[in-house]
Amino acid sequence: MASLISCPHCGVRPKEEFTIRGDATPVRPGPDAPEEAWFAYVYLRENPKGRIRESWHHTSGCRRFLIVERDNVTHEVYSVVDAAQAKEAAE
Amino acid sequence: MSAYRLTTGGLVDRSAGLAFTFDGRPMRGFAGDTLASALLANNEVLVGRSFKYHRPRGILTAGSAEPNALVTIGTGGRREPNTRATVAELFNGLDAISQNRWPSLKHDIGAVNGLLSPFLGAGFYYKTFMWPAAFWEKVYEPIIRRAAGLGKASMQPDPDRYEKAWAHCDLLVIGAGAAGLMAALTAARSGLRVILADEGFRMGGALLSETAKIGGQAPADFVASVLEELKSFPDVTLMPRTTVFGWYDDNVFGAVEKVQKHVAEPSPDRPVERVWRIIAKRAIMATGAEERPLVFGGNDTPGVMMASAMRTYLNRYAVAAGRKVAVFTNGGSGYATAQAFASNGIEIAAIIDSRAVVPDVAPKGARIIHNGGIVATKGGNRLSGVVVERSGFEEVIECDALAMSGGWSPVVHLACQRGRKPVWSDEHQAFLAPENGDLLTPAGAAAGLSGLGDALKDGQEKALAILRGLGKRPKLRDLPEVEGEYDPAFAPLWYVPGAQQKAFVDFQNDVHVADLGLAKREAYGFVEHAKRYTTGGMATDQGKLGNVNMAGILAGMKGVSPAEIGTTTFRPFYTPVSFGAMAGTSRDKESRPTRYSPLHNWAKKNGATFVEAGLWYRSAWFPRAGEATWRDSVDREVLNVRANAGLCDVSTLGKIEIFGADAAEFLNRVYSNAFLKLPVGRARYGLMLREDGIVFDDGTTSRLAENHYFMTTTTGHAAEVMTHLEHCAQTLWPNLDVRFVSSSDQWAQMALAGPKSRTILQELVEDDLSNEAFPFLSAREVMLKGGLKARLFRISFSGELAYELAVPAGYGEAVADALMEAGAPHGICAYGVEALAVLRIEKGHVTHNELDGRTTPDDVGLGKMVSGTKPDFIGKHLAGRFGLTAADRLQLVGLKPVDVANTIRAGSHILKEGAKPSLTNDQGHVSSACYSPGLQSPIALALIKSGRERHGEKVIVWDGLRNEEFPAVICSPVFIDPENGRLHQ
Amino acid sequence: MNFVLRHPVEELLAAAPAEPALNHLSVPRNRASWSVLAHKGSEATVVQALAAIEGASVRFCGPEEWLVVTNRDGAGAVASALAAIPGASVVEQGDGRTVFSLAGPDSRALLAKCTALDLHPDAFAIGRSANALVCHVGGNVARVARDTYEITVMRSFAASFFSEICLLGREFGLSAGFAD
Missing domain, CATH: 3.30.1360.120 (Probable tRNA modification gtpase trme; domain 1)
Known part of the structure; x- marks a missing residue:
């Protein structure tokens, strides 16, 4: 796990200021999506080795949800972006 | 045959005498002594008993790798076991006691363990005490723990304070020896923010033990002048007494500073230890090299010491380890030690060199036995001679101290803590630091270089490379000249054949060569297995001295290179760190912050x-x-x-102010019940679900203005609900116009x-x-x-x-x-x-006792609060799953005992009358219970299978913890005023 | 009825000496503060409007969120100015946030024991502020002068924060007292 996260809003901060909220890849299905899609969204997770996208909440800082792209083997952090901005950029 | 203090010289302050005790006996030392140097000066050669065999042991090193001289310092709550005497700074009033001996250090009954040594060999834990199984916990383990152990911890609370702190720098230099000092100076002169940390109480590292001239100055004077210049830079921080123990992700280093471990009565205004987390853009590891012991018969007799340690005691502390000193070496360090003794007029018994060809660097007149080896030592509690074997002939040489040198191992521990293994170098006959990019650069002896001049030069060069990498223009100055340094080159010698006594590889864990042979024979030859099987490399010194020899010996036994054997895994901490330091201020009542209500x-x-x-x-x-x-x-x-x-x-209660044109829509999506039409000036009870359909939290939300809402949450879930709302607003629906902030306080x-x-x-x-x-x-x-x-x-x-x-x-x-x-x-x-x-409970209102992360709204009687018409809200889509709507789910009911003398306790289980307690027969459990003074009866809320259909049924309340059971009747969970008349009066 | 205001560290400070030492933690009782939230698309105008407000400090909390701090006597004017900012929502926090002012030559060394923020003047200049963990609680740290910092924490944590910073400050002879 990273010791430091470079928050796009607050700068470099220690991991103690953050809470990891899990896999950031699942996308909430639309209201009419079938039950299987909801089941997958709520319960099914990949467990990849290497590069992952995680939700980190800057609990003791700006209180923003961040998408941290990092390597769970080498612990290298590739990028940290605001979740809302990431979603808007993707849409 | 004795160790003693020289009348002149050394870096101790002879004007500042210090009184201390060892095993209750009063002794004296000087400011600038370690406990070890002071003990030696008092001719205390025997300082401890070994872990397994209780063999007498003496001081082996002059630094943090010490495996033998572990003592308990302090009394009462300040009692600290397993302190290395070699790094403990002497202070007035220090009380030290030896460990692992009974009844006394000199006469130890446990030494009979030595007679049992055939049973205490490698793997003895796993083999000897297998049967009968019940004996392990009650008989074997307590006996072994008593017999084979280190110091005892104090059972009293620690009266001292501890702290943690953060530090930031461009360059962290670890180790203030030749390379570290020069690296720090080079970086400081070019304007970097530099932290220079050193575990010693006096900066200078190995320089303080040497006699070479640097720029015409004695080494200690050179160190003083560099430190003086470093202090003149505002962005340089010198951290003596600070051990960098760990290297963590993103170049964060852990270090522990001994702030007041060298005073008898610490000031309550300051901590005794402080843990630093150092965020460094770059770091230089100038941690030096560790001299290797030689593995020969009887190599653990008190009086046998590392050659470099003897030089340190002689040059830095003005303490001679003996009056007639023999040297056993495979390289230059042994000769340097012989020279140091000779120049102080101390007799050299002989220099035994394992090499066939030896350089002409011995002191004049010293006898040199080349191609020789020691196969046994004489003396029990103190060395009296060595048995030398050369070309099949044995000779006893009298001596009262033996300096040994088996070559050098760079201290690469930190560089290997993040997954990369050290790399064997045939050229250096040592493991070197792995390539770690430019974040952590080894320099000087830690990089495998030998000699002061090379270390100074390397420190400068590594700092220059870092400056260039950071885009700074370096300011270059000439390096000082070094005169009179020795050549520490050596030829490898993993163990000396023909041992007539146990030849120890790991002194602290009593692992000798035969143990490694046994481990290999029994298929535990892989280095990680051998460590666990023999315990080599464990405990407080973590194999700092022994591990490389262990790899070399295993390699020899297998007929491969040490490169193929490798090392065990390096992890923080480099040296032991107290729990107090790691806890910092977070202890006792202050282990977490406390919140106080304004009322x-x-x-x-x-x-x-x-x-x-x-x-x-x-x-x-x-x-x-x-x-x-x-x-x-x-x-x-x-x-x-x-x-x-x-x-x-x-x-x-958690309180959240919610604003925005889409605030109503937002609330409508996070609550399971409808919120779009809540009028201004009205409050509504709201239920939040998790996405899996289970109840998350409840509370009220009021509409204070058209686009302003005020939400309250439960006390327990206040932070979680706030985070949940942030998740919804930021990652699910960032395009809604809703903004909120906590106003809980x-x-x-x-x-x-x-x-x-x-x-x-x-x-x-x-x-x-x-x-x-x-x-x-x-x-x-x-x-x-x-x-x-x-x-x-x-x-x-x-x-x-x-x-x-x-x-x-x-x-x-x-x-x-x-x-x-x-x-x-x-x-x-x-x-x-x-x-x-x-x-x-009387009113049948639920809390997190009922909303326990397993219940649906319907389970707790709030099914009507799940909107059937809203197109989407958190939890809607999975709430209707078969398992969550099954007819036999646990449902909220009330419960009254048949006999009001029976107290219902939360956690009790419900059984049908006549049913035996079992998982199959379980009908549910009591979630909340109390005594209702109005009804003059114990009452409870319970979650019972199909409970709403079972009002009036008599059941059994079973409390397996207290072995109680009694009948009770299921009833409505609303015990008072079911018509809600009182609410509206 | 006349209700008396109570400060969250009232009891802890009752016995403290009034004479400030070289390093001093001063506790103003009369601070007023507001959370200001910028709505979507209004961030730039809110930033501009906040910069124009006189007699108040603007502390950065996170994207589109600030804490505006002033004294209670000037609070009315600041409150009206804030209420007039288009695209902003304002929440009173004067009672919910407790402000501490730390001043003295060792203030940075003391704060190194409280927070992971790099407070070197090159990294955290006068006027900068940030939300961060301070003495194990969430707070806002602002540099108001070379050796003066204002730390704002939630009221319920104020006593806990105060006890810890005073303990850590003993090394520097830190004194503490109400400012007014």
């Missing part, structure tokens, strides 16, 4: 007994004179609320409940509070008499006519006081969370 002092004045609720202190009940138990107080408070009125602190919130609450409240509030003007579920800003703005909510948890009044927190105590005063004629009382719990 805390009001509760205190009213005599509250407090209870911890998460981080909060909440008032539990308010005892009065004559009340014998807490139940007396709680019963009184409950009856008084139902008859008159009561005031309860509910400030700990802004408001002192008090519940005023009971039939007389309106009358009492009206005395403080300007606005009309009549039932018509302010009906149930009203929520508005009101004006208190005197002009204070407040928020008033007509909501009830108790089932009575009730209000929640929120005032700015600073005025909370004053307003609560005023309410108590206004209510006094009406019989108001303060009530705590225990009475609150009774009131809500």
